[in-house]
Amino acid sequence: MSTPWSPDSWRAKPVGQTVEYPSPTPSSSSSSSAERDPDPVLFKRKQGLEAVAGKLQTLPPLVSAVEIERLKLNLANVANGKAFLLQGGDCAELFDYCTSEKIEHRLSLLLSMSLILIWGMKLPVVRVARMGGQYAKPRSSQTEVVDGKTINSFRGHNVNGIDPDDRLPDPERLLSAYFHSAATVNHVRSLLASGFASLPTSAHQSVPWSLPLAHVRSPELLKSYEEIVANLSGALEFMSVIGVDRSATTNSAAAALESADIFMSHEALMLEYESALTRKLRVPAFAAKTKDEEGWYCTSAHTVWIGDRTRALDGAHVEFFRGLRNPVGIKVGPSMEPDELVRLLGIVDPNKEPGKVTLISRYGAELVEKKLPAHISAVLQSGHKPIFASDPMHGNTRTSSAFPGVKTRHMHDIVSEISASLRIHASMGSRLGGVHLELTGDITEDGLSVTECLGGSMRLEEEELGLRFESYCDPRLNFEQALDIAFLLSQSAGS
Numbered sequence: 001m002s003t004p005w006s007p008d009s010w011r012a013k014p015v016g017q018t019v020e021y022p023s024p025t026p027s028s029s030s031s032s033s034a035e036r037d038p039d040p041v042l043f044k045r046k047q048g049l050e051a052v053a054g055k056l057q058t059l060p061p062l063v064s065a066v067e068i069e070r071l072k073l074n075l076a077n078v079a080n081g082k083a084f085l086l087q088g089g090d091c092a093e094l095f096d097y098c099t100s101e102k103i104e105h106r107l108s109l110l111l112s113m114s115l116i117l118i119w120g121m122k123l124p125v126v127r128v129a130r131m132g133g134q135y136a137k138p139r140s141s142q143t144e145v146v147d148g149k150t151i152n153s154f155r156g157h158n159v160n161g162i163d164p165d166d167r168l169p170d171p172e173r174l175l176s177a178y179f180h181s182a183a184t185v186n187h188v189r190s191l192l193a194s195g196f197a198s199l200p201t202s203a204h205q206s207v208p209w210s211l212p213l214a215h216v217r218s219p220e221l222l223k224s225y226e227e228i229v230a231n232l233s234g235a236l237e238f239m240s241v242i243g244v245d246r247s248a249t250t251n252s253a254a255a256a257l258e259s260a261d262i263f264m265s266h267e268a269l270m271l272e273y274e275s276a277l278t279r280k281l282r283v284p285a286f287a288a289k290t291k292d293e294e295g296w297y298c299t300s301a302h303t304v305w306i307g308d309r310t311r312a313l314d315g316a317h318v319e320f321f322r323g324l325r326n327p328v329g330i331k332v333g334p335s336m337e338p339d340e341l342v343r344l345l346g347i348v349d350p351n352k353e354p355g356k357v358t359l360i361s362r363y364g365a366e367l368v369e370k371k372l373p374a375h376i377s378a379v380l381q382s383g384h385k386p387i388f389a390s391d392p393m394h395g396n397t398r399t400s401s402a403f404p405g406v407k408t409r410h411m412h413d414i415v416s417e418i419s420a421s422l423r424i425h426a427s428m429g430s431r432l433g434g435v436h437l438e439l440t441g442d443i444t445e446d447g448l449s450v451t452e453c454l455g456g457s458m459r460l461e462e463e464e465l466g467l468r469f470e471s472y473c474d475p476r477l478n479f480e481q482a483l484d485i486a487f488l489l490s491q492s493a494g495s
């Protein structure tokens with residue numbers, strides 16, 4: 001028998017990756033104007049974490065139950081083999097990424113990748129951005145040494161700052177996280193509602209989300225991408241000739257050409273934040289079993305995941321996740337035992353709902369052959385129907401030989417982990433339903449992309465890492481390397 005769940009029941013369990021906040025400064029008892037708190041925001045800050053959580057509880061949800069349940073339906077399709085999941089974005093999203101340009105670059109890359117996947121796989125793609133809230137980072141070491149001084153590690157913008165002088169955790173950042181998420185989600189919604197994701201109508205029409213292809217280094221990659229766009233334009237022209245009216249919003253096929261769904265996700269690491277945004281809401285009629293059914297929704301994002309470091313069966317994160325109606329992700333690293341995985345599924349997915357859980361495996365190219373088969377067979381035998389996704393990034397991080405201390409990843413390892421996952425699933429009568437990638441569509445003013453991962457069709461060399469290494473956490477695929485992965489996956493379909 002499980003104990004009763006509430007958005008706060010996690011507080012009775014051990015919390016992994018805790019953040020030690022400084023005690024709140026007592027507010028001044030003096031009434032002299034010089035000492036009085038100058039403004040209410042500063043006053044609130046002095047009240048610490050509790051006041052911030054109290055304020056968050058009063059703020060509106062960032063996403064709705066209808067949107068969350070719509071994603072859940074989409075993910076059930078993925079689990080049933082009728083769609084593919086593409087999840088990706090920054091390792092650590094910064095508050096500074098909340099600009100129209102950066103948001104548009106990120107959406108553009110996800111849309112371009114999904115175009116390649118849809119074209120090659122002949123399946124719908126469910127797009128989930130690591131965005132609009134990916135502000136908290138678990139760290140293997142809570143401190144680091146900078147200029148001979150031991151300081152707190154950077155834990156993500158909703159905990160502390162990047163500047164070595166700004167590493168004290170500040171609860172007020174959680175409020176800032178909410179507002180940056182709100183602005184990001186709002187911009188994504190307004191872009192999508194305004195036709196940002198619409199498809200090209202001719203080979204010569206550029207779409208709002210087209211990529212800066214002029215700087216693509218690999219002629220083969222450019223050619224493959226342009227071929228897809230030209231083929232697609234041809235198909236769309238044909239449809240318009242035979243009279244499919246793209247402006248007819250009652251026609252769902254036509255509406256699909258005008259827009260696309262993009263859902264938001266992040267790691268639900270900071271439980272004070274996540275539980276403050278968890279609300280009891282009416283379950284939408286299309287998803288409800290009874291007329292007035294209600295459920296608990298974590299409204300900070302459409303879906304959230306548990307990291308590999310905080311997935312202890314008896315830990316606070318698993319306790320929090322077990323009460324949510326949202327579809328959720330679980331990172332699965334090499335230390336996960338097959339029976340532990342099944343017990344975890346039993347806790348967060350007691351009703352064995354298809355697609356309720358996405359297992360995001362991240363073993364590393366060297367361990368995937370050893371670890372994945374036992375996980376697949378344990379899950380298949382358990383009767384749970386999660387999505388199996390591959391995160392080929394986190395088991396393949398290594399230190400650069402040219403730039404000591406700089407983390408990088410080689411496309412060779414990334415491709416090898418994905419290919420092995422595809423092969424192993426196919427050989428066991430299972431299916432790789434999605435990928436989870438760290439990537440960025442960011443480009444500099446002169447159209448150049450970041451240089452954080454090695455190799456790919458652009459053949460990025462170790463010596464080039466220093467050119468535009470901009471990540472403050474893990475290295476991300478740039479847009480050319482991300483398109484390489486999309487082509488790899490699209491070509492694997494049916495093979």
Ligand code: PEP
Nearest residue numbers: 091307308309331362394
């Ligand atoms: C991440 O996704 O950035 C991350 C820290 O992953 P993991 O929990 O798998 O290490």
Ligand code: MN
Nearest residue numbers: 091438473474
């Ligand atoms: Mn990461």
